[in-house]
Amino acid sequence: MNRRTFLKKTSATLPFIWGLPSFAISHASFFENISLQGPYQDRVLVLIQLEGGNDTLNTIIPLHQYPVLQRVRKNIIIPENKILLPKATVGFGFHPSMAGLQRLYDDKLLSIVHGVGYPDPDFSHFKGTDIKITANIAKGEGSDHCLSGWVGRYVESQYEGYPTGFPKKTGDGPPAVRIGNVSPKITSGNTVDLGIGFNDLSDFESLAPDFPDSPAFRTLGGQHVTDITSVVKRVKHYIPGITSAVGRQKNLSKLYPERKKNLLADRLKLVASLIGGDLRSQIYIVNQTGYDTHGDQVLRTDTTKGLHADLLRDLSEAIVAFQDDLRLMGKLDNVLGMTFSEFGRRIVSNESCGTDHGTVEAVFMFGTRLQKSFVGDLPALPEMPTVNDNMVYHTDFRAVYASVLKGWFGLPEEKIKTILPTAPPERLDLFRS
Amino acid sequence: MKKYEGPWTDTQLKHLLRRTLFGVTLADHRFFLGKSMDECLDILLDTSTNAIPPVYYDDQRTETIKEYQWDHHSERFVKFTAVLISCFMPMMHQPRNIGERMVLFWHNHFVTRYQTTESGVYTMQYFQLLRKFVTGNFKQLLREITTNVQMLLFLDGNKNNKNAPNENYARELQELFSLGKGPGSRYTEADVHAAARVLTGWVVDHEYFTARFDASIHDTTDKTFSSFYHDHVISGKEGPDGQTETDELIEMICRQPEVSKFMCRKLYRWFVNSNIDARVEEQIISPLAKLFVASGYEVQPVLRALLSSDFFYNPDLIGGIIKSPIDFMIALIREFDLKNDPADIEPTGPMKVPFWAAYMAGKMDQEIGSPPTVAGWPAYYEYPLYDKEWLTSGIFGQAAWIDRVTSLDRSDPEQTIHLDLISFVRSLAHPADAVQWLAETADLLYALPPGAEPMKYLQKLADTSHSYPGSWSEVWTRYIAATDNEALATEIKKRLRDIFQHLLTYPEYKIR
Numbered sequence: 001m002n003r004r005t006f007l008k009k010t011s012a013t014l015p016f017i018w019g020l021p022s023f024a025i026s027h028a029s030f031f032e033n034i035s036l037q038g039p040y041q042d043r044v045l046v047l048i049q050l051e052g053g054n055d056t057l058n059t060i061i062p063l064h065q066y067p068v069l070q071r072v073r074k075n076i077i078i079p080e081n082k083i084l085l086p087k088a089t090v091g092f093g094f095h096p097s098m099a100g101l102q103r104l105y106d107d108k109l110l111s112i113v114h115g116v117g118y119p120d121p122d123f124s125h126f127k128g129t130d131i132k133i134t135a136n137i138a139k140g141e142g143s144d145h146c147l148s149g150w151v152g153r154y155v156e157s158q159y160e161g162y163p164t165g166f167p168k169k170t171g172d173g174p175p176a177v178r179i180g181n182v183s184p185k186i187t188s189g190n191t192v193d194l195g196i197g198f199n200d201l202s203d204f205e206s207l208a209p210d211f212p213d214s215p216a217f218r219t220l221g222g223q224h225v226t227d228i229t230s231v232v233k234r235v236k237h238y239i240p241g242i243t244s245a246v247g248r249q250k251n252l253s254k255l256y257p258e259r260k261k262n263l264l265a266d267r268l269k270l271v272a273s274l275i276g277g278d279l280r281s282q283i284y285i286v287n288q289t290g291y292d293t294h295g296d297q298v299l300r301t302d303t304t305k306g307l308h309a310d311l312l313r314d315l316s317e318a319i320v321a322f323q324d325d326l327r328l329m330g331k332l333d334n335v336l337g338m339t340f341s342e343f344g345r346r347i348v349s350n351e352s353c354g355t356d357h358g359t360v361e362a363v364f365m366f367g368t369r370l371q372k373s374f375v376g377d378l379p380a381l382p383e384m385p386t387v388n389d390n391m392v393y394h395t396d397f398r399a400v401y402a403s404v405l406k407g408w409f410g411l412p413e414e415k416i417k418t419i420l421p422t423a424p425p426e427r428l429d430l431f432r433s
Numbered sequence: 434m435k436k437y438e439g440p441w442t443d444t445q446l447k448h449l450l451r452r453t454l455f456g457v458t459l460a461d462h463r464f465f466l467g468k469s470m471d472e473c474l475d476i477l478l479d480t481s482t483n484a485i486p487p488v489y490y491d492d493q494r495t496e497t498i499k500e501y502q503w504d505h506h507s508e509r510f511v512k513f514t515a516v517l518i519s520c521f522m523p524m525m526h527q528p529r530n531i532g533e534r535m536v537l538f539w540h541n542h543f544v545t546r547y548q549t550t551e552s553g554v555y556t557m558q559y560f561q562l563l564r565k566f567v568t569g570n571f572k573q574l575l576r577e578i579t580t581n582v583q584m585l586l587f588l589d590g591n592k593n594n595k596n597a598p599n600e601n602y603a604r605e606l607q608e609l610f611s612l613g614k615g616p617g618s619r620y621t622e623a624d625v626h627a628a629a630r631v632l633t634g635w636v637v638d639h640e641y642f643t644a645r646f647d648a649s650i651h652d653t654t655d656k657t658f659s660s661f662y663h664d665h666v667i668s669g670k671e672g673p674d675g676q677t678e679t680d681e682l683i684e685m686i687c688r689q690p691e692v693s694k695f696m697c698r699k700l701y702r703w704f705v706n707s708n709i710d711a712r713v714e715e716q717i718i719s720p721l722a723k724l725f726v727a728s729g730y731e732v733q734p735v736l737r738a739l740l741s742s743d744f745f746y747n748p749d750l751i752g753g754i755i756k757s758p759i760d761f762m763i764a765l766i767r768e769f770d771l772k773n774d775p776a777d778i779e780p781t782g783p784m785k786v787p788f789w790a791a792y793m794a795g796k797m798d799q800e801i802g803s804p805p806t807v808a809g810w811p812a813y814y815e816y817p818l819y820d821k822e823w824l825t826s827g828i829f830g831q832a833a834w835i836d837r838v839t840s841l842d843r844s845d846p847e848q849t850i851h852l853d854l855i856s857f858v859r860s861l862a863h864p865a866d867a868v869q870w871l872a873e874t875a876d877l878l879y880a881l882p883p884g885a886e887p888m889k890y891l892q893k894l895a896d897t898s899h900s901y902p903g904s905w906s907e908v909w910t911r912y913i914a915a916t917d918n919e920a921l922a923t924e925i926k927k928r929l930r931d932i933f934q935h936l937l938t939y940p941e942y943k944i945r
Contacts, residue, residue, distance in 0.1 A: 123604070123625075125808070126808050126814065127614065181798055181805055184822065188818070198829065203833075211887060212889075213884070214883045214940065219748065219750075220706065220749055220750055220753030221751055221944050222881065224753065224821075225940040228824060228943050231828065294592070295599065348597075350599045351592060351594055351599070352589060352592030352593075354599070357600075387597070388626065
């Protein structure tokens with residue numbers, strides 16, 4: 001057996017070492033351990049992090065700006081006749097790799113929030129990512145010192161006292177789940193990480209045996225020993241719930257690509273069966289890497305192909321299969337999806353058929369309860385953009401987060417203020433009730 | 434900085450070794466025992482005789498690598514093999530000095546990813562460059578890495594030209610490689626653009642596996658920098674002289690004292706502790722940075738000052754770093770002499786242990802040769818978690834690995850990598866006395882002493898019989914008298930498996 005067959009073998013053997021659950025799951029209330037009320041209590045948010053900074057202008061192409069773009073991104077622009085146009089005339093079209101998302105758009109299952117950014121944007125991947133996951137844009141001295149993520153602060157407000165007393169019963173999910181290499185910072189609250197992160201279920205195959213605890217030393221190393229012990233315990237508490245949720249609900253969609261061909265699809269597929277299997281987790285975060293397309297973003301010979309086209313195709317196919325799966329599971333109405341990226345890219349392309357770091361991103365949201373498909377304005381471009389020009393944002397990303405907390409989870413304003421203290425006051429009308 | 438003058442006991446020695454080597458083997462410990470701190474540092478900081486693995490070019494490269502690889506058809510694997518040969522395996526076989534830990538430091542600092550390049554040659558060249566400088570001159574390394582082929586390909590330096598500057602390298606050169614983004618770093622966006630223009634003209638010559646300066650695509654106009662750089666102007670130069678602008682740029686950047694501070698913070702985080710408060714900044718970083726500048730950016734004097742400082746031996750810091758997956762893997766391999774595992778010879782060639790160990794470290798989010806971002810592994814820059822990042826990612830992988838290397842199932846030889854626990858125990862001072870040898874093992878492998886309860890639990894496992902009755906002492910004594918007795922050997926192996934599955938899983942083994 002060579003390495004490849006080993007990989008196949010291990011991935012095919014799902015680790016149901018804890019066995020299937022012997023207890024009956026009560027479906028009366030999905031999230032009985034948290035404080036969401038009424039129509040909001042079964043709702044789930046799935047975040048997709050597009051790592052590297054997505055080139056918005058080649059993803060959602062503003063048609064009225066096409067002549068400008070033709071001048072300044074000649075070597076990467078998508079030919080006008082290849083742009084996918086939505087049924088309704090909306091002034092923009094989709095990258096040709098995104099036929100699936102265009103259909104979702106036409107069916108009112110996808111909405112795009114245009115022109116999302118924040119004042120005085122940062123062009124560093126790391127600071128940019130930090131800003132998006134902490135929702136703290138402060139810069140300069142001490143600015144690196146935001147300790148928690150916005151997701152972490154939100155779930156912290158819902159799971160009072162966590163981790164003490166959680167999970168309330170075997171089978172409950174963690175407050176948040178990260179799949180792939182998503183930074184734990186996004187799910188960290190003010191005192192503790194409220195997320196559980198893993199790559200796939202094979203991670204759980206052989207977990208540590210139980211053993212007696214060591215006494216706590218009051219040194220840094222002693223603190224680490226205590227932390228390690230408690231993290232291992234916390235993870236172990238949630239594994240039965242995670243594995244049995246997957247055991248309860250097989251994936252039903254036939255639209256998923258072959259395993260390992262599209263990592264994002266693999267991750268969303270796992271999320272779908274966790275949601276379908278009634279794992280009680282409120283937020284899932286997955287990631288797709290590779291958007292830092294400084295060079296060879298497109299093929300020189302055909303700008304509809306290349307790195308970016310592959311990424312957008314993977315994104316589109318993954319979301320479509322995920323939505324199809326949720327629909328077949330009867331969970332589609334409960335789930336909202338949303339993308340985020342550390343920034344968009346420069347208006348003017350570079351010589352290497354790529355784009356450098358820019359500012360504004362377009363946020364995709366998908367689900368059945370979306371109010372309208374077109375939110376915000378298409379970003380305005382200067383008449384004659386130079387290499388240093390960037391798009392100016394219309395919608396603050398913190399206002400988007402706040403609007404999701406308000407509209408999707410029904411969170412009252414006073415709570416939103418504690419989670420997103422610096423969010424501007426405007427709220428987007430994103431959802432149908 | 435105050436030099437450490439306290440007692441030089443086993444505690445301080447092992448602390449120093451755990452921070453400079455990967456794990457401490459019995460042989461390492463015996464080698465350094467009885468030497469003073471200064472004598473130890475003389476040895477640990479002398480990397481002058483370290484072997485530098487060759488770069489295998491072209492056909493020669495292909496053939497040599499094929500001997501090592503399992504899957505001859507995967508180009509990606511060939512490149513990964515290059516990483517193993519030029520980085521992972523030298524760590525496994527490290528000499529008793531700081532060299533290999535510094536190679537990993539530079540890899541995490543001057544990040545490239547092996548997947549970016551077209552062949553293993555560039556990966557090997559890249560590691561060779563890092564290895565050439567281990568504790569050498571930072572400024573020279575910064576200059577050389579700027580036009581290293583792997584780096585030119587990774588951060589698009591080869592695509593940066595006068596018509597459309599590509600800022601990728603120019604930005605990271607300042608943000609990540611030299612100045613950082615601390616409060617004292619105030620370069621501007623305009624400085625990024627100007628630096629990109631200075632760096633135009635470097636291309637990769639794939640025929641000769643080398644970087645070349647192409648004056649025809651170099652921006653020959655003057656480049657003016659911001660007040661942070663004292664409005665310095667790098668005057669544009671025609672022809673081959675254009676490449677001297679790159680030298681001038683590195684000089685200009687390194688004249689900023691912030692470079693020395695940024696690098697000393699990074700070294701401090703790497704060797705001492707992630708959290709830098711105002712006191713550390715004032716008492717450690719400042720004097721180290723001054724020393725760094727005074728020595729013309731020589732790294733070795735800084736390391737000596739840091740590793741002999743009173744601060745470094747503060748008892749509160751002992752065990753204060755959570756092992757990264759690579760730390761964990763390499764330490765385990767060295768401590769149990771896995772590199773000489775007879776199972777490592779056939780049928781899959783000498784790559785079995787390094788391949789699987791590196792593969793598992795990758796699954797735990799630390800893939801050698803391929804840090805996830807150009808800033809390195811988040812555990813070394815992401816406030817406030819730092820090394821706690823490894824807590825979550827490492828839990829599953831470490832458990833799976835321990836399970837695998839302690840397993841007695843040998844049904845699949847290609848899968849089998851196992852610790853020779855009998856040899857390990859035999860090499861200890863009192864193998865027949867479980868209380869004593871377990872204490873000796875814990876002392877060697879753990880940075881902090883475990884509690885009485887966990888140790889009692891291990892002792893109980895030593896005395897718990899599977900099919901051959903008797904206390905550890907009885908069974909071991911009988912086994913030593915008759916090592917070819919199958920039943921006794923099996924009994925010993927099973928007890929050792931039970932013990933080490935726990936011993937290596939305790940949190941004390943996850944810190945250093």
